[in-house]
Amino acid sequence: MSLTGELERAPAFIPYGRQWVDEADVVAVSEVLRSDWLTTGPMVGRFENAFAAVAGSAHAVALANGTAALHAMVAALGIGPGDEVIVPAMTFAATANCALFQGATPRFADVDPATLLLDPAAVEALVTPSTRAVIAVDYAGQPCDYPALEAIAERHGIELLADACHSLGGALAGRPVGSLARMSAFSLHPVKPITAGEGGVVTTDDDVLAEAVRRFRNHGIATDHRAREALGTWSYAVETLGYNYRLSDIHCALGLSQLGRLAAWTERRREIAERYDRAFAELTALAPLARRVGAGSAWHLYVVQLAEGADRKGVFEALRRWGIGVNVHYIPLHLHPYYRERLGVEPGLCPVAERAYERILSLPIFPAMGEDEVSRVIAAVIDAMERFA
Template identity: 35%
Template sequence: MNFFSTSVSEAAIEKVVSVLRSGFLNEGAVVKEFEAALAEYISGPTFVTTNSATAALHLCLVHLGIGPGDEVIVPPQTFVATGLIVLHAGATPVFADIDPLTGNIDPVSIREKITARTKAVIPVHWGGEPCDMDAINQIASEAGIAVIEDAAHAFGAEYKGRKIGSLSRLTCFSFQAIKGMTTGDGGAIATMAEDDAIMLTRRRWFGIDKLRTPVTDIGERSVAIDILGYKYHMNNIAAALGVGNLPDDAARLARRREIGATYIEALVQVPGLRHIQRRTDSRGSFWLFPVLVDEREAFGRAMKSRNVPITVVDRRIDKHPILGGLRDDLPGIAMFDMQQIHLPVNDALTEEEVQRVVDSVKMGW
């Protein structure tokens, strides 16, 4: 039994082989094909693919003009990249607390952290569970700050009947190898504004939109670069994996939700273990299945002795010296960080393996 799995369909393998045989491996028509497929799947936004979610988040900050002297509000319960990209932009990350019952950023804390220097907030749909986006978007609108959703865990998740990616101006996804939908490594920005999509497409490749820029009769791409750009584009090989894998995403997502529902029902009465609170009006992606346990070290030893893979995927990132060091004004994350641990929920788990997890937890620790 593995904690994570990498799902690659036969169609994806065939698509990659076709790209390899084509001799054109760089960013090209297959990237545009993948972006169009993503837009159809989410329904609403335009997609700009990148080579990682980290690159996608950084591009959004740069695109919004965020830099030195600015502040960006982030949660401490996330992967460290969410904080580092703020530093890459030259801005200062400011940590809002989380709700210790959900693991997601607390809108009340966001409001408390806003200053005259605040330019954006990055809510993270941690583990694939949607944040309270109505409250967050209202607070951001009142304060005149941008919202960049970090949906690295939440591809396919829904908030009040709408897929994540169709709620805010900018949403960033991850297609890294162990994510539910993978391109091997890669990311994407979903934007509700075509103007944003055009500028982000330029910024991802040195300020040039090479798919829209004509080539002259002498083979020259005639451009005048007037914005700062990066080498953040996706190539045709990664996009081919995406094109081939995307049609199976709904089935993989349904399987993870099925496993999650089994855990929720079977483990609700286990002493010393509590489920996180999940929104009843939304549906998560179940990329992670966190539980809150008493005596976590004992729990971990017990599960390992029963050959059940468990881990703590993300710990509070404010502890890192480069992000300012451990805060003492975040009681929500302090509580959550000491109790969280994660059970395997990947779509490759068999029924027998899921039952082994359930039985092992019920045995106690």
């Protein structure tokens, strides 16, 4: 298949992910800008309540970004120096950094070769008396094997947390993401399932942990201004070390507006993924990630693995020349210079993640993609595979 005609007609770049902001979002934000509250106002609570309902959790606490949400989870558990937190090697830096922020040590676990999700057997092998928690990452939007991970956590008396920054709108055995672990962290970055511009959320059913997260996002202060006003007092108390990790009413207005379209957008992502599946079914040198039985993906990413020996660099560069915003998620954490120097880790620590990294590509997938754009991606991938695989 040749792309000569396609390139002449469609030169526009197609990114791997992109936000979809419409007039309803603009109106929602404008209403807040015209109101008395730009931050710590009523829109924050409205967004949190709606998010908790979608996530199937008792509490949702809005924070400045997904990294802040991860940090708040670890801090709420009192994790600190001398503690270890198990994280997958195949993830973004924030999953490990949240432990380092608290003075704890991340331990890198390998992943399942078919799904690139955290391998429960690898987790089990890393548990020590210093282990306090494991953070499961719903890579590409597919929920992890939470029953297996929960069994390990219970057996060893450690906490199971979820990095659900990819998976809002997903589910496992009918349970929504956000209700599958002790606490779950979400991101509201523009390429994620919904956006607030920037933002993050922690969900939990635990009243004490929810309050700890709220305190952590507000300098460790026990009361907010509304509580002090209700009590008729100016007095406040800093009870713990906290940060300014608050999310403004402006951001929450956008997030709340977007949340109403999450179900439709998740369905659209699934439709695009199924088109890719059908189009690539006959390609022997390329395969999508496996899907777990009973797991409903949010399809944040559509990741494929090239066959051993395929020229991944050639495929990547050809697709970029043709205007396809293909990307690679991720370089395994233990291969980055900072972690190698700080933690003394080396290549060979997580061989499955390392082999996968050499072969993976993320193809464009986002709700606003038109059918013609999906067709362009398919044509370009097939052409590139014929040339380089």
